[in-house]
Amino acid sequence: MATAGIAHEIKNHSRGGGGDRQAVDLNALVEDSLNLAYHGARAQDQNFNITLERNFDPAVKPIELVPQDITRVFLDLFGNGFYAANKRARTHADGHFRPVLRVATHDAGDAVEIRVRDNGVGIPAEIRDKLFQPFFTTSRRAKGPASVSRSAMIS
Amino acid sequence: MTQQHGGAIAVDSEEGVFTEFTVRLPRGGRALPAMGLSLSVSILIVDDEPDVTDLFRQRFRRETRAGTYVLHFAASGEEALDHLTGEIKPQLFVILSDINMPGMDGLELLRVIKERRPELPVMMVTAYGDDERRRRAVEFGATAFVTKPVDFDLLNTRLQQMPAGLG
Numbered sequence A: 001m002a003t004a005g006i007a008h009e010i011k012n013h014s015r016g017g018g019g020d021r022q023a024v025d026l027n028a029l030v031e032d033s034l035n036l037a038y039h040g041a042r043a044q045d046q047n048f049n050i051t052l053e054r055n056f057d058p059a060v061k062p063i064e065l066v067p068q069d070i071t072r073v074f075l076d077l078f079g080n081g082f083y084a085a086n087k088r089a090r091t092h093a094d095g096h097f098r099p100v101l102r103v104a105t106h107d108a109g110d111a112v113e114i115r116v117r118d119n120g121v122g123i124p125a126e127i128r129d130k131l132f133q134p135f136f137t138t139s140r141r142a143k144g145p146a147s148v149s150r151s152a153m154i155s
Numbered sequence B: 001m002t003q004q005h006g007g008a009i010a011v012d013s014e015e016g017v018f019t020e021f022t023v024r025l026p027r028g029g030r031a032l033p034a035m036g037l038s039l040s041v042s043i044l045i046v047d048d049e050p051d052v053t054d055l056f057r058q059r060f061r062r063e064t065r066a067g068t069y070v071l072h073f074a075a076s077g078e079e080a081l082d083h084l085t086g087e088i089k090p091q092l093f094v095i096l097s098d099i100n101m102p103g104m105d106g107l108e109l110l111r112v113i114k115e116r117r118p119e120l121p122v123m124m125v126t127a128y129g130d131d132e133r134r135r136r137a138v139e140f141g142a143t144a145f146v147t148k149p150v151d152f153d154l155l156n157t158r159l160q161q162m163p164a165g166l167g
Helices: A006-016 A025-043 A067-090 A126-130 A145-154 B051-059 B061-066 B079-084 B104-115 B131-140 B153-163
Strands: A022-024 A051-057 A064-066 A100-107 A113-117 B007-016 B018-026 B037-039 B040-045 B069-074 B092-098 B123-128 B144-148
Touching: A022 A025, A022 A067, A022 B104, A025 A051, A025 A067, A025 A113, A025 B007, A064 A067, A067 A100, A067 B018, A100 B018, A100 B040, A145 B051, B040 B051, B051 B061, B051 B069, B069 B079, B079 B092, B079 B104, B092 B104, B104 B131, B123 B153, B144 B153
Parallel strands: A051 A100, B007 B037, B040 B069, B040 B092, B092 B123, B123 B144
Antiparallel strands: A022 A064, A100 A113, A113 B018, B007 B018
């Protein structure tokens, strides 16, 4: 797994999308991305399952951004969460563990915040450190953001 | 590029329990032409000079507002180590330390940090031409040097080049 870091990929994709900035209903964009990620994961693995919890702030006002770019970021984060939660689920053979991905939005006035939380395996401290470390690379130069963030997060 | 968002992302996680990513998208991102979406990171600045706090806050106002940098300050080497023991959020990314301080000086601090957190980049802030101390700092594992008075544009560029995504 090789990556110059999740942020690098996010940056590249946030710059290279080519879409136009527009005022966007962020809750709707998050919902669409979540559905897309979920059905994408189901298409890849019929046994895939996860409980999605949404806590969307109804007060989130439209924000100007390039929707395609932010959608990519969300798809990566959701994909990572699915992966981490299901990786943990596989270690609970008794089936008592229920993988959950919680997505929350919040309008903080000068910014909108999106929180993506999974109850999965977590990121070991040393990997977490490396997410922020200069020139951190793992073994494979990843092509897409999903593989990048996953490789950086879960190893 | 005109389509940058100027945003930040932070991560929090406990192994075997959870991972949480927080994406922060500032409104009016166009006002931040130099920034794409980037990781939100903490910078710990160690200096016994009280004015340094205001100076850094002022010069990194834009980055702080965007959430790219979260600034933490310590007035001594000892205080800096307290910061290391406690949890700094978001993830501590780099320490900038003055060398010349009463009590534990910057070189000693560097040595202790490298013992405890060898992976953590430490930049030493020094006067120009302080070759002997720079040499010792390199031996102790200093990542880079920042010459006083600090050129903030240069410092910012170097910080953005360090991690993959601060830019």
